[in-house]
Amino acid sequence: MELHFIKDKLTNHSFTRSVSENLDDWVIGFEQNQEQKKQIQSWFDSVIHQFIHILNDVEVKEELSVLLFSKYVELKCYWKQLNTQIQYQNFNRGDADPDLIIKASLTTYILIALEPMIHEEDLTEIQQFLTKPIRELMIEETSQDLIQNHSDESENYLLEQQIEALYYDKEKLLLQLNCTDVAGVIEVMQNMRDQVQSLKQEMEDSCILDGQIHFTGKRRIRIQKN
Known part of the structure; x- marks a missing residue:
């Protein structure tokens, strides 16, 4: 040490x-x-x-x-x-x-x-x-x-x-x-919950087609699977 x-x-x-x-x-x-x-x-x-x-x-x-x-x-x-x-x-x-x-x-x-x-x-x-x-x-x-x-x-x-x-x-x-204080912990937890909910909404319309994952909701990204 x-x-x-x-x-x-x-x-x-x-x-x-x-x-x-x-x-x-x-x-x-x-x-x-x-x-x-x-x-x-x-x-x-x-x-x-x-x-x-x-x-x-x-x-x-x-x-x-x-x-x-x-x-x-x-x-x-x-x-x-x-x-x-x-x-x-x-x-x-x-x-x-x-x-x-x-x-x-x-x-x-x-x-x-x-x-x-x-x-x-x-x-x-x-x-x-x-x-x-x-x-x-x-x-x-x-x-x-x-x-x-x-x-x-x-x-x-x-x-x-x-x-x-x-x-x-x-x-x-x-x-x-x-x-x-404890109020700060509650605020952090609420913030995390909001982020998860937002991510869920962005990905709720995703689907898999021919080995590819397409996100057709709010988030316009495409992930190519090898």
């Missing part, structure tokens, strides 16, 4: 823009002020810069892979801690600390950036002592005892796992579609 490649993943324009947009949405959605935004931005920058500072002192590729491995585990544990705290705050008092919510969200961005750079074998090793890789986060199977005893405790455990999976899936979907 090349050092410049790792640094680019954590500092490129697309990454920093997504983080900035997420912060802006947080400020608006939770009615935060610019000073609070500045504090969160400072926290996030320190996480990135401290990691890059460590990487800059390492030259051996194998050691860089080890550092990626350890940082991934560290951040994933931190994300799970934040997410658990958020869930209990929501349950106990009806809402959660906005700082915890944005930190969990931004930590997800770093995890998604690091994940493709970690070897599958390493992800498997992480899975053995922690949880499944975050890009494959699933509801963990309960132990045989829990399966035999459908207690309230086991049901709560499953619900917590479902909430964690849904929370991460939402964050990753927003990032992959370059959207800042």
Whole structure:
């Protein structure tokens, strides 16, 4: 793993823009002020810069892979801690600390950036002592005892796992579609549906004659089959 490649993943324009947009949405959605935004931005920058500072002192590729491995585990544990705290705050008092919510969200961005750079074998090793890789986060199977005893405790455990999976899936979907909120995802889906419908209308009068496909509808093209 090349050092410049790792640094680019954590500092490129697309990454920093997504983080900035997420912060802006947080400020608006939770009615935060610019000073609070500045504090969160400072926290996030320190996480990135401290990691890059460590990487800059390492030259051996194998050691860089080890550092990626350890940082991934560290951040994933931190994300799970934040997410658990958020869930209990929501349950106990009806809402959660906005700082915890944005930190969990931004930590997800770093995890998604690091994940493709970690070897599958390493992800498997992480899975053995922690949880499944975050890009494959699933509801963990309960132990045989829990399966035999459908207690309230086991049901709560499953619900917590479902909430964690849904929370991460939402964050990753927003990032992959370059959207800042759920409304943006709906707009993207509607746009795709409109494109498919338009293509269907253009091709609805097509036919095959003597090994050739003719489009006699709105789209005037001919595809010659060999």
